[in-house]
Amino acid sequence: MASLTFRTIASNSFPSGLADFGVSGVHTKGSLTVASKKWCNRGVKVTNVATRSPPPSTSLAPDIESTDEDEHKSVAWTSIRQERWEGELAVDGEIPLWLSGTYLRNGPGLWDIEDYKFRHLFDGYATLVRLHFEDGRLIAGHRHVESEAYKSAQTNKKICYREFSEVPKQESFLSYVGELAGLFSGASLTDNANTGVIKLGDGRVVCLTETIKGSIVVDPDTLDTIGKFEYTDSWNGLIHSAHPIVTDTEFLTLLPDLIRPGYVVVRMEPDSNERKVIGRVECSGGPAPGWVHSFPVTEHYIIVPEMPLRYSAGNLLKAEPTPLYKFHWYPDSKAFMHVMCKASGKIVASVEVPLFVTFHFINAYEEKDEDGRVTSVIADCCEHNADTSILDKLKLENLRTHSTEDVLPDARVGRFIIPLDGSPKGELVAALDPNQHGKGMDMCSINPLYLGRKYRYAYACGAQRPCNFPNTLTKIDLFTGTAKNWHEEGAVPSEPFFVARPGAIEEDDGVVISIISDKNGEGYALVLDGTTFQEIARASFPYGLPYGLHGCWVPKINV
Ligand SMILES: CC1=C[C@H](O/C=C(C)\C=C\C2=C(C)CCCC2(C)C)OC1=O
Ligand SMILES: CC(/C=C/C=O)=C\C=C/O
Numbered sequence: 001m002a003s004l005t006f007r008t009i010a011s012n013s014f015p016s017g018l019a020d021f022g023v024s025g026v027h028t029k030g031s032l033t034v035a036s037k038k039w040c041n042r043g044v045k046v047t048n049v050a051t052r053s054p055p056p057s058t059s060l061a062p063d064i065e066s067t068d069e070d071e072h073k074s075v076a077w078t079s080i081r082q083e084r085w086e087g088e089l090a091v092d093g094e095i096p097l098w099l100s101g102t103y104l105r106n107g108p109g110l111w112d113i114e115d116y117k118f119r120h121l122f123d124g125y126a127t128l129v130r131l132h133f134e135d136g137r138l139i140a141g142h143r144h145v146e147s148e149a150y151k152s153a154q155t156n157k158k159i160c161y162r163e164f165s166e167v168p169k170q171e172s173f174l175s176y177v178g179e180l181a182g183l184f185s186g187a188s189l190t191d192n193a194n195t196g197v198i199k200l201g202d203g204r205v206v207c208l209t210e211t212i213k214g215s216i217v218v219d220p221d222t223l224d225t226i227g228k229f230e231y232t233d234s235w236n237g238l239i240h241s242a243h244p245i246v247t248d249t250e251f252l253t254l255l256p257d258l259i260r261p262g263y264v265v266v267r268m269e270p271d272s273n274e275r276k277v278i279g280r281v282e283c284s285g286g287p288a289p290g291w292v293h294s295f296p297v298t299e300h301y302i303i304v305p306e307m308p309l310r311y312s313a314g315n316l317l318k319a320e321p322t323p324l325y326k327f328h329w330y331p332d333s334k335a336f337m338h339v340m341c342k343a344s345g346k347i348v349a350s351v352e353v354p355l356f357v358t359f360h361f362i363n364a365y366e367e368k369d370e371d372g373r374v375t376s377v378i379a380d381c382c383e384h385n386a387d388t389s390i391l392d393k394l395k396l397e398n399l400r401t402h403s404t405e406d407v408l409p410d411a412r413v414g415r416f417i418i419p420l421d422g423s424p425k426g427e428l429v430a431a432l433d434p435n436q437h438g439k440g441m442d443m444c445s446i447n448p449l450y451l452g453r454k455y456r457y458a459y460a461c462g463a464q465r466p467c468n469f470p471n472t473l474t475k476i477d478l479f480t481g482t483a484k485n486w487h488e489e490g491a492v493p494s495e496p497f498f499v500a501r502p503g504a505i506e507e508d509d510g511v512v513i514s515i516i517s518d519k520n521g522e523g524y525a526l527v528l529d530g531t532t533f534q535e536i537a538r539a540s541f542p543y544g545l546p547y548g549l550h551g552c553w554v555p556k557i558n559v
């Protein structure tokens with residue numbers, strides 16, 4: 001194994017622009033030296049483990065061969081094994097001076113352990129990317145999260161924990177039985193916190209995945225792994241929603257109960273590690289709770305979705321991935337939306353809704369009559385037309401295929417209308433014509449000040465077809481039913497993240513940040529104007545980074 005140390009040198013002094021990093025990695029195909037002043041780095045040795053060679057570039061000084069394999073050299077779906085990097089990026093355009101703070105993005109970024117190749121996007125080891133904005137300048141960095149799963153895979157050169165789709169191979173019947181027992185105790189489940197990153201009201205920054213043990217505290221400045229986030233309450237379930245609702249005053253999440261099918265709704269306060277139970281929802285159908293990757297809230301209610309794509313004990317026990325991984329589609333079990341009062345924990349509505357498939361809720365709000373009484377709850381999500389095939393489309397072999405076939409399943413802004421008048425059924429409609437965003441729709445954000453309130457704008461990844469993955473950034477106007485779209489041929493953008501301008505009055509007064517993997521194998525941070533959706537700045541990385549999932553904003557605190 002090669003081991004090297006480098007020093008990243010900022011062109012002039014800048015807070016946290018200097019760092020000494022020990023990097024250990026395995027040189028495989030691509031090895032390139034960044035010598036250009038463009039990134040204000042000198043002699044930064046970068047090791048990329050890619051299934052294809054990184055591209056030749058005018059601005060890098062690469063010792064790389066080009067392959068005539070294809071036009072697309074995107075590294076969105078290739079591993080990065082360099083453990084750390086930090087440097088200042090040269091900015092094209094202008095970053096608003098008010099944008100002061102750090103955007104953190106988490107996601108799977110390492111899918112190769114020696115000869116072992118992960119097969120699904122969600123399996124990769126967590127990789128954090130950091131964009132620190134200050135005085136119109138941008139310092140970027142990235143680093144793997146040092147979970148037990150990641151560290152043991154590095155040490156043992158094999159996976160040692162159950163990941164999203166992979167199960168460690170067992171050499172004997174005895175170790176197989178031991179591993180299976182570990183599934184029930186949680187010991188063999190991964191803590192690979194590769195899905196999102198949140199900033200709690202008390203300032204702690206936590207990387208998350210769907211296993212509760214995969215809650216890992218990191219330092220937003222250095223990206224150091226600080227340690228496990230230990231919950232101090234007595235809940236002994238193993239999984240939670242990957243997307244808690246986090247504000248300055250609370251952390252709300254759902255704990256699916258696989259033993260007694262239902263969901264426990266909990267709340268945790270800043271400066272506490274103790275989740276307190278608000279209430280419980282019993283499942284209305286099916287043998288197990290529906291997958292709750294995310295859920296929405298309104299000002300007074302917590303909405304618990306019960307999707308017919310349910311956790312499956314049978315699939316959990318299988319060593320090889322099934323087409324629906326740990327889940328099973330139970331159309332006969334129907335779909336439901338439950339509304340729980342946040343203050344009392346009482347269920348105020350449980351309605352049957354049309355079948356649906358979603359990873360991500362966008363937002364929800366209460367509709368009132370003239371007397372101010374709440375008549376219904378509106379809940380919006382990125383909805384995949386009740387088609388579960390999106391899960392399998394996120395297999396790496398599909399994502400790495402650059403054909404011109406249009407294989408991305410359609411998606412829309414699914415809008416649930418949940419009556420609170422005791423009616424047994426709710427509705428599910430498209431909030432706007434899905435052609436407005438190319439019938440692709442996922443990875444959404446809103447202005448966080450509109451959380452739980454009537455809102456007008458949502459930002460997401462959409463599609464310019466043909467494509468195999470969402471390839472545009474889209475700004476959706478839910479009042480006019482129109483969308484503005486950003487697209488660059490061959491580019492894979494990650495979740496557009498909205499940051500409001502301090503003091504803004506208008507909902508869309510702010511910027512949208514995304515990280516783009518371009519078709520040349522390079523990548524850049526992109527800043528769009530939240531109102532016009534026009535590019536206002538971009539800054540190239542010295543090398544392309546893999547695709548990432550979800551981010552958060554850590555504002556600079558002025559002392
Ligand atoms: C989406 C998305 C899924 C992903 O989840 C990662 C893990 C480790 C999930 C594990 C499991 C389930 C989803 C179901 C129940 C079993 C268990 C293995 C814990 O990260 C994502 O972004
Ligand atoms: C990448 C993705 C879901 C991620 C879950 O966290 C969906 C992409 C396609 O619609």
Ligand SMILES: [Fe+2]
Binds near residue numbers: 242549
């Ligand atoms: Fe997600």
